[in-house]
Amino acid sequence: MVTRSEPPAQSRPPGDSVLTDTLIELAGTADDDPAVVALLATVVQLSADLLDPVAFASVTRQHESRYSTVAMSSALALAVDEAQYADNAGPCLDTLDGGAPTSVPRIDATISWPGFRDTAYTLGLRSSLSVPLLAGRGEPAASLNLYGHHPDTMAPLSAAVLAAYDDAPEARLSPLVRDLCPGARQLIAGLLGAFAVRDTIQQAIGMIIASRGTNAYLAYALLRSQAAATTGSLLEVATTIVAGDRR
Amino acid sequence: MSQDRLDPVAAFAELGRISLAENDLHGVLDRVADLARRTVPGTEEASVTLVRMGTAKTAAYTGPLALALDEWQYRRGTGPCLAAAAEQTTVSAPDLAGDRRWPGWAERAVAAGVRSSLSVGLIIGEQVHGALNLYGVRDAAFDHDAVVLAETFAGFAAVALSNANLYGTTARLARQLEAAMASRAVIEQAKGIIMGSRRCTADEAFAILTAISQDSNRKLRDVAAALVAEAGNGGDR
Numbered sequence: 001m002v003t004r005s006e007p008p009a010q011s012r013p014p015g016d017s018v019l020t021d022t023l024i025e026l027a028g029t030a031d032d033d034p035a036v037v038a039l040l041a042t043v044v045q046l047s048a049d050l051l052d053p054v055a056f057a058s059v060t061r062q063h064e065s066r067y068s069t070v071a072m073s074s075a076l077a078l079a080v081d082e083a084q085y086a087d088n089a090g091p092c093l094d095t096l097d098g099g100a101p102t103s104v105p106r107i108d109a110t111i112s113w114p115g116f117r118d119t120a121y122t123l124g125l126r127s128s129l130s131v132p133l134l135a136g137r138g139e140p141a142a143s144l145n146l147y148g149h150h151p152d153t154m155a156p157l158s159a160a161v162l163a164a165y166d167d168a169p170e171a172r173l174s175p176l177v178r179d180l181c182p183g184a185r186q187l188i189a190g191l192l193g194a195f196a197v198r199d200t201i202q203q204a205i206g207m208i209i210a211s212r213g214t215n216a217y218l219a220y221a222l223l224r225s226q227a228a229a230t231t232g233s234l235l236e237v238a239t240t241i242v243a244g245d246r247r
Numbered sequence: 248m249s250q251d252r253l254d255p256v257a258a259f260a261e262l263g264r265i266s267l268a269e270n271d272l273h274g275v276l277d278r279v280a281d282l283a284r285r286t287v288p289g290t291e292e293a294s295v296t297l298v299r300m301g302t303a304k305t306a307a308y309t310g311p312l313a314l315a316l317d318e319w320q321y322r323r324g325t326g327p328c329l330a331a332a333a334e335q336t337t338v339s340a341p342d343l344a345g346d347r348r349w350p351g352w353a354e355r356a357v358a359a360g361v362r363s364s365l366s367v368g369l370i371i372g373e374q375v376h377g378a379l380n381l382y383g384v385r386d387a388a389f390d391h392d393a394v395v396l397a398e399t400f401a402g403f404a405a406v407a408l409s410n411a412n413l414y415g416t417t418a419r420l421a422r423q424l425e426a427a428m429a430s431r432a433v434i435e436q437a438k439g440i441i442m443g444s445r446r447c448t449a450d451e452a453f454a455i456l457t458a459i460s461q462d463s464n465r466k467l468r469d470v471a472a473a474l475v476a477e478a479g480n481g482g483d484r
Contacts, residue, residue: 100424109406138432165424167431199435203449206439210478216436242442242449 019046019183023133023190027197028235030136030224040142041071043133047146048073050183053153055125056080059133060092060143067093070142076123077147083119090116095130095143101165103158104128106151120147127154131161131191136234137220138198157184164191197235204238253285255396262403276307279404283379284309287397289363289388290381296328296366297377303329306377313382316356316364326352331366331378337398340364341387356382363388367401371408379404430468437471440478 026039040059047057056077061070069081084090090113091102104110107126110117120128125147132140148154160176168176177188201223208219227237253261261282276295284293294308294317305317320326326349327338340346341363346353356364363383371377379401383389389397434456441452456474460467 098425099428132428140428162424165428167427195431198431199449202432202435203439203442206436206441206475206478207443208439209436209475210440210443213479215479216432216475242439 016182017186017189019043019050019186020190020193022046023187024193024197026141027134027194028136028201028233028238030227030234031139031141033136033232036135036141037070040133043144044071044073046183047144047187050181050186051146051157052181052183053127053148053150053157054146055149056147058145058147060096060130060145061141062096067096076125077145079123080116080120080125080128080147081145083115084113087113087115089113091128092130092143092145095132096140099132099140101132101158101161102130103162105155105158124149127151127158129154129158129161132165134194134198136201136224138202156180157187160184160188161191164188164195200242201234201238204241207241251285252288253282255286255400258282258286258400259403262400273306275408279379279408280307280309283381283397283400283404286400287365287381287389288393289383289385289390291361291384291388292382294328294380294382295369295377296332296380297371297375298329298332299375303332312359312361313380316352316359316361316382317380319352319355320349323351325349327364327366328378328380331368331380332376333368335368335370335376337368337394338364338366339389339394341389344386360384362386365389365394365397367397369401369405369408371405377408430471433475434467434471437474440474 022039022042026036026043029035029039040061044057044059047054051057056072056074058069058072058077058081060067060081067085069078072078072081081092084092091104095102105127107117107120107128127148127150129146129148131144131146133142133144135141146154146157156176157180160173160180163173163176173188177185180188204223205216205219208214208222209216212219212222214222223234223237223241227234230237262279276297280293280295284290287293292308292310292313294305294313296303296317297306303321305314305321308314308317317326317328320328327340330336331338340348340353343353343356343362343364361382362385365381365383366378369377369379379397381389381397437456438449438452441447441455442449445452445455447455456467456470460470463470
């Protein structure tokens with residue numbers, strides 16, 4: 001198992017692409033790598049700090065059938081998350097289960113998730129967006145939960161995130177992203193960058209499947225062990241395999 | 248008059264318990280119409296009018312009388328349901344026998360045995376308006392308290408309906424996105440298999456995959472999954 005240590009969120013150097021870079025790094029990191037937790041903590045803090053419409057942020061992970069919040073920007077976000085875990089129902093659970101973003105444009109009009117609605121509304125939250133985050137395996141490793149006070153300001157962010165996951169062409173995505181705050185533009189760039197990392201890793205898995213006659217699960221395990229034996233980066237190993245096969 | 252009356256508090260609670268995951272918009276509308284009929288005193292039959300893109304239709308009704316009286320209005324383009332939906336207001340007709348506001352309709356309603364009507368406008372979404380329509384068989388069937396109750400009921404119903412409308416749209420998008428995400432990994436793996444065997448780029452591999460899909464008239468995801476399964480089995484031979 002790789003035991004690379006990541007610097008804590010607070011000591012990361014500030015930059016104009018730090019959120020983007022962190023999401024891309026997460027997508028190239030194996031799901032069981034201890035570095036994932038530190039990367040998720042960084043994503044949460046940066047999301048709360050850089051996304052203008054977002055009041056609080058948190059990250060939910062699933063272990064077997066249990067959900068838990070592994071990072072949060074505020075205890076208020078934790079309270080909203082825990083209301084969902086108590087009911088075993090809510091947007092962040094749907095996001096992890098389905099692998100697609102879940103937008104709640106108006107929390108007060110939600111009757112599907114009463115525990116979530118009542119807790120969030122009591123805390124002054126009016127709109128939310130849960131975004132699946134990719135780690136190395138290519139499946140949602142966590143749900144990034146973004147909570148806002150104002151539906152009007154959350155709506156453009158949600159629309160852009162949904163379009164990004166919908167594999168929207170540049171012509172449709174660009175106008176949605178153009179007017180977002182710089183932090184939100186970083187988020188979208190990070191999600192798209194993570195998709196590109198996922199694609200490279202899956203292509204490498206395909207090559208291993210073909211060369212070894214194995215299945216996707218074992219091919220990922222081989223890729224994972226190769227990464228552990230070298231730099232620890234799945235992306236680097238995958239990129240080498242993909243490039244090497246074309247040489 | 249119906250005997251299965253419901254206490255308003257119980258009706259509002261039931262509106263709040265409607266499961267959107269198990270009901271589409273029409274399922275929610277059916278529940279709203281049924282609860283309204285059982286809750287508002289004086290109601291013989293109830294219906295819900297939806298107006299989309301200028302076209303009105305009855306999306307839910309508790310009996311054929313309500314449907315017939317609604318549809319007459321849509322054909323003629325006039326009547327209390329349409330007025331309530333268009334103006335987002337409450338239109339009460341306590342004495343249809345003497346009401347001259349909608350020529351032809353009141354006479355038809357009276358001939359069918361309806362003496363009073365009450366329509367409350369609903370805002371369901373940006374593109375969708377509607378009205379909750381209540382029909383009574385007595386003159387002045389809907390007193391002041393009944394009107395207030397119907398308006399309160401309509402307020403609850405509008406939230407449930409707008410949420411169902413939103414939920415339907417969001418759920419469709421979520422299913423679409425989930426399917427796209429699930430397909431993506433296997434498509435990339437298939438591209439990798441093609442890249443390895445043909446020594447080509449990812450874009451070229453995708454073009455080959457797309458061509459196979461089109462030639463065989465199979466979905467891209469299915470072609471990719473078959474390719475991955477076939478390559479995986481190759482090692483066992």
